[in-house]
Amino acid sequence: MDDVTTLTPFLLLVAVFAVLALVLRWAFGNDRRAVPDYTGDDFGLLTEVAAVPTRAAADVLAKRLRTARIRVTVVRRDGLHRLMVFPADVPDAKLLLR
Known part of the structure; x- marks a missing residue:
């Protein structure tokens, strides 16, 4: 009888951890987010409005x-400095950069 009370x-504890693992798996286990882009081509929400060859021109x-x-965010890609803005600011940015 002593073995049963210590067991x-x-x-x-094992049952509680098993239930917790199942609940966490149910809540967070179905991750359907897109695979991260490690190539550097995806800038998320940002949209390119201009590309210039030098850093000085990009700063201006x-x-x-x-x-x-x-x-605005300046990104260097393929030898060009690209100016990136949010989609809502694209029309105003293109107008200012003309």
Whole structure:
């Protein structure tokens, strides 16, 4: 009888962990998010509005956009410096960069 009383807390602990594992698997186990892009071609929500060959030119254009309160990110890709903005800011950014 002594073996049963010492084994009961252990079995109860195993059962609690098993239930917890099943609940967590049910809640978080079906991850259907897209596979991350490790090639560097995907910039998420950002859209390219300009591409210039030098960093100095990119800084001048980025400053012009920031002065107009447009959030901009400069990305170097394939030898060009690309100015990236959010989709809602694309029309205004293209108008300012003309």
